[in-house]
Amino acid sequence: MTDADSPIASAPVAPAPVAPAPVASAPVASYIPGSATANGANGANGAAEHRAPVTLTGGPPPGAATLRSVDLCAWFGDRLVLEDVNLLMPAGQVTALIGPSGCGKSTFIRMLNRMHELVPSASLAGEVLLDGADIYGAGVRAQEIRMRIGMVFQKPNPFPAMTIRENVLAGLKLARIKCSDKDTLVEQSLARAGLWREVKDRLHSPGGALSGGQQQRLCIARSLAVHPNVLLMDEPCSALDPTSTARIEETIGELRDDVTIVIVTHNMQQAHRVSDLCAFFLAAENQPGRVVEFGPTEKIFTEPDDPRTLQYVQGRFG
Amino acid sequence: MALCAVSALALAWLVFTRLTEGTGWLGFLLSAFAAFLVLLYIVTADRLGRLAATDRVMTVLVVTGAVILLVPLVLLNVYIFQKGLKALRLGFFLDDQRGITPVMASSAGGGAHAVVGTIQQVGLALLFSLPLGLGAAIFLNESRSRWRRPVRVFVDAMSGLPSVLAGLFVFAVLILPYASSIKIFSFNGLMASLALALIMLPTITRTVEVVLRLVPDGLREAGLALGSTRVRTTWSVVLPTARTGITTAVVLGVARAVGETAPLLFTAFGYDLMNANPTDGAQESLPLFVYRNIRKPDAAAVERGFAGALVLMLIVIGLFALARFIGRDRSKARTRKATRRPVRDATPVPEDAA
């Protein structure tokens, strides 16, 4: 696990001298197609732009974190649905989880931030190491873990009783995090989620009044507002139209420096486009799901070791 | 077309009375209605085809059903308005029954003491039952306790409780044994509000529970995934989302309790004079005022009773209006947008050809 501890440095903690600056222009720039991938290279620049002097007290430690699962197994009742998953999701990288329906991708991703245990019959074995520390260790609070590891769900779920602004700040309220400058935080979070330009004039209208794609980006902004170390996304685009999907992919590209991303997707092209690493899950009939292959996305999609992986990424089943 | 059908109805009516001996107005009305339907069908089928005719007849049947349901409601309201308005003066809200004798006119004196009593008793009852009902509903829907089933059965059983038993319970458990030793456990508004709270509790609990169940699980998960505890998620996400429904629950509870007479009979007991202290001494309330006055032999008192009934009815209507107003509040923007959308329900049915 020590091999993966270094990338915390990728996001400077010290406030950069660059001012939060022309509110409108910053996010506009980030919409330019292609800037997403460009950002990946010059991490320092991208981070400086986003990390203005907003300080959160009681929130997660700064920077992206490495997530690693060790011999992770999951049960629903007596049924083993996931067996011996060993994945290393390095800090500041995007890991895509692919595989046919029902092979346990959602179950796996929910185990990564302790949402799995909310299902009454669910149980698990193994370890999930967040920067080396087991999130299921004794004395570790689930709330603390979920605050550090944010989650975006398949169905956009903004809080309908809250305004757009309140939605973004909901995480602070719910996790008891203090913030020095809420306006800037709202703006930054929305900008990072690629939504600021569209909603900056109606921050006080209800979150439910947005389109599906906007709602999903609002949910991303809500997750980002607490500055998590890891962001989990369970099929974030499966309910969205192609344009919104493209927007969210851009957003993922811009976020990769500040936060480790794990994304489940059924869209092969999407996995190919956005991820650095890729894990292929598969469950045979009445068998628990397993990771068939895990490696750099490029390799998985061009010359995987396992023939089943090749079949799947070429769309021949699943 | 409608006119044509009505004249056909009149014709059928004439034939009916002339050819056969009239057998009571109900059977006669039914036969006339049947004749009307048949004529309507024939005429419409002739002009617009059979599909349109069936549609017309069905429309008429449905509308008739609605009217039949509305008639008693409207009649009841009109009746109470008519009877109640006679004795309803501004003085009704200012005076109590001090110095009123049977020979005085019905507009003398008033029911201010009853209004005050009702407000105090129902208000206190709401104060007791809302937190309890909300708590019980949250327990039933948000917790994972093994005790949820028994509690639900208990709440269901309680909602079938005859209201007189609620009063009897308070009377037997608090008033009867303690009235002589502890002053607060005697006939007073507080005891009445306890009895009313027993009536309101299951209504509020069940309504809130249904409303909480409607809050999507995705919102709870979203809250928890942000690092919130269950309690805080319930408080900051689930309850605000269900706000409108909870308001409805409160109104249903209040509406249930405000017209109850039986639980008050041996708790508030009833009193002819103003008593604005719910913890000391018998108190009037609107239902009791109605009940006690209408049983009196003199016509003026009966009229006062009807005035009380009218006020009670207006209060209930006002409550519903208030609840809808509060419930609207923040979703207003959305409602307005919804109404602005072009309405496309005008089905292209040809207008009456008559």
Ligand SMILES: Nc1ncnc2c1ncn2[C@@H]1O[C@H](COP(=O)(O)OP(=O)(O)O)[C@@H](O)[C@H]1O
């Ligand atoms: N709440 C649950 N209770 C019982 N079984 C479940 C539950 N959720 C998922 N499962 C089972 O676990 C397996 C994996 O499901 P899931 O993780 O949702 O798959 P995926 O996201 O890859 O489509 C499936 O066989 C599914 O039936």
Ligand SMILES: [Mg+2]
């Ligand atoms: Mg899934």
